[in-house]
Amino acid sequence: DGGITQSPKYLFRKEGQNVTLSCEQNLNHDAMYWYRQDPGQGLRLIYYSQIVNDFQKGDIAEGYSVSREKKESFPLTVTSAQKNPTAFYLCASSKRGGSTDTQYFGPGTRLTVL
Amino acid sequence: AQKITQTQPGMFVQEKEAVTLDCTYDTSDQSYGLFWYKQPSSGEMIFLIYQGSYDEQNATEGRYSLNFQKARKSANLVISASQLGDSAMYFCAMREGPGGYQKVTFGIGTKLQVIP
Numbered sequence: 265d266g267g268i269t270q271s272p273k274y275l276f277r278k279e280g281q282n283v284t285l286s287c288e289q290n291l292n293h294d295a296m297y298w299y300r301q302d303p304g305q306g307l308r309l310i311y312y313s314q315i316v317n318d319f320q321k322g323d324i325a326e327g328y329s330v331s332r333e334k335k336e337s338f339p340l341t342v343t344s345a346q347k348n349p350t351a352f353y354l355c356a357s358s359k360r361g362g363s364t365d366t367q368y369f370g371p372g373t374r375l376t377v378l
Numbered sequence: 379a380q381k382i383t384q385t386q387p388g389m390f391v392q393e394k395e396a397v398t399l400d401c402t403y404d405t406s407d408q409s410y411g412l413f414w415y416k417q418p419s420s421g422e423m424i425f426l427i428y429q430g431s432y433d434e435q436n437a438t439e440g441r442y443s444l445n446f447q448k449a450r451k452s453a454n455l456v457i458s459a460s461q462l463g464d465s466a467m468y469f470c471a472m473r474e475g476p477g478g479y480q481k482v483t484f485g486i487g488t489k490l491q492v493i494p
Contacts, residue, residue, distance in 0.1 A: 295479070306469060306484040307423075314479050322481075352421055361479030363411040364430055369423035 266291045268370035270355050275375045277342070277349070285340045285373045287355030296338035297356040297367065300324060307354065313338055314361055342375065350377045380404065382470050382485035389490050391460045398445070399455040399488045401470035407431075410474040412453040414444065417467040417487070426468075429453060457490075465492045 268289045277283045289296065295314050299307040309322030313332040327346025332338050338357075342349045353373045358365040383402045391397035403412065414426045429437045429444045437444040445454040457464055470485040 372421040
């Protein structure tokens with residue numbers, strides 16, 4: 265079945281550590297995205313990528329980094345510079361980035377900083 | 379100004395009844411897309427329905443329909459024959475612009491609870 269997978273489902277991190285969240289899609293989509301969701305709030309865009317080896321900062325990119333070496337994969341690293349990383353992280357993909365292109369989401373990773 | 383406004387923080391509906399979740403949007407673009415997503419307690423965002431700005435007919439997907447009123451800039455989601463499994467957060471979203479990459483803006487959501 266085609267879809268988006270994220271791992272791990274739950275992640276615990278000590279302060280000062282970097283962690284990497286995995287996102288893989290087999291939908292043959294060009295565009296991929298990372299969002300952050302805090303309790304009771306909507307989604308905020310961290311980074312997005314329209315094609316391999318290219319990515320752009322979203323609204324809240326500080327303290328995060330990404331790579332897009334393969335079309336299927338768009339990992340997100342939460343660095344120690346991110347001051348408040350505890351949140352729910354959602355990865356998404358779409359065929360392209362136009363107004364008619366629907367974003368499909370993975371199941372999410374819940375990150376907790378101890 | 380908020381690009382997507384969802385004014386109902388929470389809604390209750392009796393099982394088997396219909397419910398309307400409100401969404402208004404703000405854009406100066408002629409070309410845009412409107413989306414509704416469902417987020418159950420598990421967290422996954424599930425795509426429900428899409429409406430393009432040039433579509434003259436309201437979009438429908440099974441029990442979901444989108445009441446699109448372009449002049450009023452509203453895109454309300456109607457769920458018919460509510461089921462217990464419909465209890466979730468619902469997010470309205472918009473993607474503006476004719477082409478290239480366009481950012482998606484999400485509302486803050488409405489929590490729907492279906493009562494047996």
